[in-house]
Amino acid sequence: MSTPVxxxxxxxxxxxxxxxxxxGAVLEYTRELEKFLAEIERRxxxxxxxxxxxxDDALDVVQDAMIKLTRNYASRPSAEWRPLFYRIxxxxxxxxxxxxxxxxxxxxxxxxxxxxxxNEAQDPLENVADAAPAIPEKLMQAEAMQxxxxxxxxxxxxxxxxxxxxxxxxxxxxETARAMACSEGSVKTHYSRAVHAxxxxxxxxx
Amino acid sequence: xxxxxxxxxxxxxxxxxxxxxDNLDFATRSRLTQARNAALEAARGHxxxxxxxxxxxxxxxxxxxxxxxxxxxxxxxxxxxxxxxxEGQSNFEDLELVASSEGSGDxxxxxxxxxxxxxxxxxxxxxxxxx
Numbered sequence: 168m169s170t171p172v173x174x175x176x177x178x179x180x181x182x183x184x185x186x187x188x189x190x191g192a193v194l195e196y197t198r199e200l201e202k203f204l205a206e207i208e209r210r211x212x213x214x215x216x217x218x219x220x221x222x223d224d225a226l227d228v229v230q231d232a233m234i235k236l237t238r239n240y241a242s243r244p245s246a247e248w249r250p251l252f253y254r255i256x257x258x259x260x261x262x263x264x265x266x267x268x269x270x271x272x273x274x275x276x277x278x279x280x281x282x283x284x285x286n287e288a289q290d291p292l293e294n295v296a297d298a299a300p301a302i303p304e305k306l307m308q309a310e311a312m313q314x315x316x317x318x319x320x321x322x323x324x325x326x327x328x329x330x331x332x333x334x335x336x337x338x339x340x341x342e343t344a345r346a347m348a349c350s351e352g353s354v355k356t357h358y359s360r361a362v363h364a365x366x367x368x369x370x371x372x373x
Numbered sequence: 374x375x376x377x378x379x380x381x382x383x384x385x386x387x388x389x390x391x392x393x394x395d396n397l398d399f400a401t402r403s404r405l406t407q408a409r410n411a412a413l414e415a416a417r418g419h420x421x422x423x424x425x426x427x428x429x430x431x432x433x434x435x436x437x438x439x440x441x442x443x444x445x446x447x448x449x450x451x452x453x454x455x456x457x458x459x460e461g462q463s464n465f466e467d468l469e470l471v472a473s474s475e476g477s478g479d480x481x482x483x484x485x486x487x488x489x490x491x492x493x494x495x496x497x498x499x500x501x502x503x504x
Contacts, residue, residue: 178441209405210394212397213390213397225409226401236412237413259463265470312393334383334387335386362379362383366379367379
């Protein structure tokens with residue numbers, strides 16, 4: 168019969184062999200999460216920027232979405248991360264838009280110059296023309312993207328969301344439905360209406 | 374709108390968007406990287422429950438203690454302990470134990486009074502004359 172000391176030593180050996188495995192699992196999961204965020208962050212930022220028309224606000228909502236995802240949903244299967252991330256992001260965008268609306272209403276009640284709070288943070292240097300000669304093709308692309316952004320902002324939020332997730336992010340209908348927390352039929356309807364509306368607005372220019 | 378026109382429109386919008394993503398300025402890309410690192414830092418403090426050291430360390434401690442307890446119990450049966458006591462230990466240790474307990478003053482006095490009687494009774498009750 169083994170002595171208690173032997174038994175304890177065996178228990179410690181088992182724990183020592185398990186500890187690296189647990190540590191390795193943590194590292195692997197962190198690496199996977201980092202890869203996912205690195206892959207998604209720029210497109211997410213641009214989508215938020217299109218919706219909010221402000222780079223700082225877009226960065227804030229993207230960072231908030233990243234933190235919420237990693238804190239609350241990192242233990243979910245990695246296949247669920249993308250729809251969850253975009254749902255969090257869209258909620259963040261809507262919250263910010265609501266706060267802006269309230270702020271605008273308050274500003275109209277207050278005395279003083281009526282400035283649009285959205286334009287407060289604009290850097291005057293942003294409007295200075297670039298000294299480097301722009302390539303005409305690039306210029307045309309930038310102009311076309313500008314028009315597309317304006318048309319997207321004119322869409323109802325759900326249509327804009329469906330269009331960006333399906334077309335820009337490349338999600339399928341089922342994944343988009345999970346991200347938008349609605350049925351697949353609704354996604355198809357929103358997307359179809361968005362495409363028609365955008366085509367109508369951009370048709371002549373494009 | 375025909376299917377072909379629709380596909381062409383979708384492709385064009387996608388290409389424009391991707392182009393704008395690829396041409397993000399360095400400052401924005403840097404801030405996104407910082408945001409990602411901050412999120413991952415936050416994730417390290419909120420790893421899934423099955424990967425938390427705070428869960429596994431106490432669990433390992435409790436398991437080790439349980440294993441040790443079981444091993445001690447199995448390795449030292451009560452019968453063996455009685456045997457050891459009967460063979461090797463003097464009855465005077467029992468007397469010390471009695472003496473160290475509370476309210477033992479009267480008992481000690483009584484023992485001292487009839488010490489010869491108790492010594493005789495102890496020898497008579499022991500089956501082994503050498504004990």
